[in-house]
Amino acid sequence: MARNLDAKCRQCRREGEKLFLKGEKCFTDKCSVERRAYAPGQHGQKSGQRLSGYGTQLREKQKIRRIYGVLERQFRKVFGDAERKKGQTGENLLKLLEARLDTVAYRMGFGVSRAEARQVVRHNGVLINGRRVDIPSYNVRPGDVIQLLESTRGQLRTKAALEAAESRGFPAWLEVDVKAGKGIFKSYPAREDLPPSINEGLVVELYSR
Structure with missing residues (x-):
């Protein structure tokens, strides 16, 4: 079965925020995001890097995939299901991911x-x-x-x-x-109950290209 083998802390640093992939370690001062708050790699500490609109949308999609531990093919399937449901596609996407x-x-x-x-x-x-x-x-x-x-x-x-x-x-x-x-x-979560740091609208824009 395919799975993401990238180091968990490296994934968090790449997205620039805690994705809570390492359990209790994420709630301590040993969290790598707090100790090294920059992207991994030799160019990670360089500042002033600006992403294009597409790059911003792609990074948001990757972040959500990493949070929920979903591979690209699975993610696209869930997105397709979200599109077919009534309501806003972005919110439906998060609700379906939370219902896994x-x-x-x-x-x-x-x-x-x-x-x-x-x-x-x-x-x-x-x-x-x-x-x-x-x-x-x-x-x-x-x-x-x-x-x-x-x-x-x-x-x-x-x-x-x-x-x-x-x-x-x-x-x-x-x-x-x-x-x-x-x-x-009891029910699917309301959007306000989910992390505000997630911008599902960017994913909808990405797949609408």
Whole structure:
């Protein structure tokens, strides 16, 4: 299966902001974005580099792909689905990305990062409405109950991830029972509930060229 093998911290530095790809490290002063707030590579510290309109749109698309851990072909498919739905394409895109099972599992604290939550899903550690699902891109729907298997919930790293997520608080569109290791996907998130640093309009402009 294809996957992005670039170093996680390098990806964050390339986008110039925290993408929260390394779990708890991103919340400490060890975060590479705070220690080296410039792009990687020998020319990373050069200032005054200006991007064209296309370059700005491309960088935003790459940033969103990296945040959600989605490859180009998958991203285009989700964008196509967003175009076919009623409403604004950009907002639909973010809602569909947030409804992916790996992202929902991450938001619920089943892993300290999306990559770890994706691994939990792939290893048959998650139930949806009582049925095992091992497809990270599975589209969770409002009302679905997502639950960890008892054996997975008992693992030390899973417990630590749940506790860390609980301490930071859960999104408004999720209802999570940390002790039971399960939660409900109540609804798709509203745009105001998602990071304002994401400019989905640039992606729509890019694909409209």
